[in-house]
Amino acid sequence: MKLHLSTEPPDVPKHKCLVLGIFVDEKPPRGICGFIDWRLNGLISREIKREKISGEFAEKAILPFPQRIGAEYLLLFGMGKLVRFNAEKIHDAAYQLVAAVDGMLMDEFSFELPGENRISLDTAGIVEAMVTGFFDYLSQHTEKLRKMTSCLVTSPAQVKDVSTGIKNFKANVKDLGTVKVSFKK
DSSP, X not given: OEEEEEOSOTTSSOEEEEEEXXXXXXXXXXXXXXXXXXXXXXXXXXXHHTTSOOOOTTOEEEEESOTTSSEEEEEEEEEEOGGGOOHHHHHHHHHHHHHHHHHTTOSEEEEOOTTTTTSSSOHHHHHHHHHHXXXXXXXXXXXXXXXXXXXXXXXXXXXXXXXXXXHHHHHHSOOTTOOEEEEEO
């Protein structure tokens, strides 16, 4: 799996599929999801208000070709309750999230760190749990692990903590060098 880190504004670069986390108990959306909602003139908030999107754990909503952002597809993924979001839930969400991307027959996606700066787990812990969840799903299929490319969209201020999370993943998971990390500005 290739993992790129991007500090560009999330609406600017071209994404095949941009995955954003939605929480049941966070309305309107915050973080990068909130920013993308703003760029889409409140589209995500309207869908939440119309009860088309709830944020229940593992719920999936796909918005093809959203205007005003550089994504072909926007995948909104339910994260459940923010107040109950922990490392285990993050791992499970990441596992199911990459399974959903795989089910869409894609081998490329971008993602945010769900709950960043809003849960008790620090950024490094969120990154480690997410990458471990991706790896655990993809390692069942060597070819998928080799082909999958993901891009973590984050802010320049978080790069050090993201790097720590990746180092922790590498120290705790025997990936045998199958997860390759690069930095894109």
